[in-house]
Amino acid sequence: MSERNDASWNTMMSGYVRGREYSKAIEFFQEMLEGGVKSSGFLMASLVTACDKSGSMFGEGLQVHGFVVKVGLMSDVFVGTSLLHYYGTYGLVSDAHKLFEEMPERNVVTWTSLMVGHSDGGESEKVIEMYRSMRRESVCCNENTIALVLKTCGTLEDELLGLQVLGNVVKSGLDTNVSVGNSLIAMYGSCGNVKEACRVFNDMDERDTISWNSIISANAQNGLCEESLRYFYWMRHVHKEVNSSTVSSLLTVSSSVDNLKWGRGIHGLVVKSGLESNVCVGNSLLKMYSEAGRWKDAESFFQRMPQKDLISWNSMVACYAQNEESQKALNFFADMRRVIKTMSYVTITSALAACSNLEFIAEGKILHAVAVLSGLQANIVIGNALVTMYGKSGVMAEARKVSTIMPKRDEVTWNALIGCHAENEEANESLKAFNMMRKEGIRENYITIVNVLGAFSTPDCLQKQGMPIHAYIVRTGFDSDKFVQTSLITMYAKCGDLHSSSFMFDGLSTKRSITWNAIIAANAHHGCGEEALKLIMKMRNAGLLLDQFSLSVALSVSADLAILEEGQQLHGLVIKLGFELDHYVTNTAMDMYGKCGEMDDVLRILSPPFIRTRLSWNILISSYARHGCFNKARETFQEMLKWGEKPDHVTFVSLLSACSHGGLVDEGLEYYASMKTKFGVPPAIEHCVCIIDLLGRSGRLSDAEDFIKDMPVPPNDFVWRSLLASCKIHQNLELGKKAADKLLELDPSDDSAYILYSNVCATSGRWDVVENVRTKMGSNNIKKQPACSWVKSKNQISKFGMGEKSHPQNVQIYAKLGELMKTIREAGYVVDTSYALQDTDEEQKEQNLWNHSERIALAYALISTPEGSPIRIFKNLRVCGDCHSVYKFVSGIVGRKIMLRDPFRFHHFSDGKCSCSDYW
């Protein structure tokens, strides 16, 4: 090649870089290598910059590095600097640092590039250290250096240092007053000192667009959404110019407060201002949708984006991963490699996050290999993502191995290990990792503490580990952190000590929303639903707005207690507060309607199929199942598949229980067989219980027994209880005895074992055994959970026990009962005394049946609610067979719809028939 040609190569290459055609520049380099072109330092520096800016595969930059060494251009300051910057971009600061040490000549850009690397790697102290060295060595700072140092002061929350730096800047006359003020605003914003930022802004004589953007951002970063919006309105009023940075800042706040209504408003404004096509703005919108859980909105927006860059693609991978759409994330990742042919370490990190469960471990391993092959193994963020990926998949040995060979570990590495041990229920290991972290001299942060606390879940753990850690938290001052406070409340509750949880909560001087939510959830999980709802009231009275978490806990409490009116009011509040677009909240509301018997409302608020989440599909299937609409449940499952939604283990629990309640034995067995082979969902104990129920109810008791022998998981109490209940239906004394023994083996104090077994014996007429069992219960001090039914009328709940006589309207209730007995007998009702569980004469047996709580509740409902209105009755135990028959007759005679809910499902009676077709 001649000199002239070399020069033209140079010109071409710099043309590509100037024109930002980075991938062309890289292709050009390949040709150049083949042609053996002699290169200049400038050309190589441009090329490295091209690799850097294109976000290309890391390997291409490495190739250039090798070439540069070979041709002896490493001493060139521009080449060295661009390579150093390149390593920094990929998070490989130690490599960058090594280059820096070896360089014979350095300029201000060299220094600044390494500082940027340290800054991106989270090593703020190193940045300041280097700034001080620069001043010692009299290297003159440029604007970029100053900007970086000031930003770092913000990150370090070191206002004093920031002011010193600014003093130096003013002294050297490097900047104007406006830009000094702007920098100050930004620094105060990062330090969390919004007040001071506003003071500087308000005192400024002159403001430019950046000043306005900085003050909006300072408020936005600190979660002050109303304030940032106030400045924005003011800006539009007096300043006129709004640019893409302004809009991006406003969108950031909408993500952090997770209020989609707000984000939608800003989005409208974005469209009006014509800034929607700006790539930064677009990327902010993608993040907003992702954080609000609306990955489908993000997806369609991405498709419409006129300009996309690497960050847009990375955002989509992250969006799918964050929304637990692993398969979609990996498919998108594959598309990305095909379409734009580039990726960065962020891409790999996000793709790894999508593999954080055992189902995708194979893909995760491939990505691990990709990271190694790309030379990005030493990147600390990738290392941390790998630790997380293995840890969340339960492969802790591999997670630990990755962490040991990492060149450097930070608090994120240790937090991931501690958190994954906790998630895998290895409390001791979690605590061990915490101690090792401290030994290694890495300081814990609030996330460390939150993770450690998450490891404790038993009373024993609480005594031996939880309480000492609590003492440590108080000693180290972490007890003032809102997340730590919340975790402490949750830990005490999880370890069974709700009393201490409440004590902690009551003792807090400032109670934030998340703290309220923690104590409310703690009560809900302990079955204290009424208390949880009372706390919701108190929270509102304390002037706090309910958020998506408090609303969904409250809705699920209403669902568990089956109190429709409260549920409806909460749903109203959801709409009023603007959470109706929040998938999670809306799904909880839907579940509430389903569990309160309002199938029509479930369908009313159901979203259209193309934006339905897996959770919505699952709730819909289980609602249909609970209401006895088995065909609908099946159709919904088919529709779900048609729309490309993958069923998960909850889907199959709903589907199998639908089959079991509907007597669809063969269909249920088919689903069970296909779940692993066709859908990759391995059967868990819940599914096995459904199958045993399915076989048992239909009378195939020996098949059920065989199934238990071959189950992939060891049987638990639910398995034996279900089998025992089926033995009662089909009067199988022998197997019933076996199941009851197994149940008592697991828990000798289980009351259901005694009760169900004595019922099996009673139904089979073995009154001698019944007597035996009852005596045994008495001597073992085991009490039966008393049956009760309740009705809500005129805003009051009336609860009835067996033979209840204490109701103020007692006389009218029993008069009504007598009348009912007479009329239904005339209509053809014949008593079935096999449901009487006490050995007396037939007449007494019938009398005892009329004492059942569900009949008393029915009589009360008939006299206390308006004629013709639907009746809603709830029972804590399964309805008795003879009562079921009474309800059918009554519904035909009084011409009213009667809904009866037991702990498992609904019976809808009308015109003498029941929705369950007498199979339950």
Added chain:
DNA sequence: TTAGGGTTAG
């Protein structure tokens, strides 16, 4: 001097 993607937690 202002804005967008990533790892732990929520």
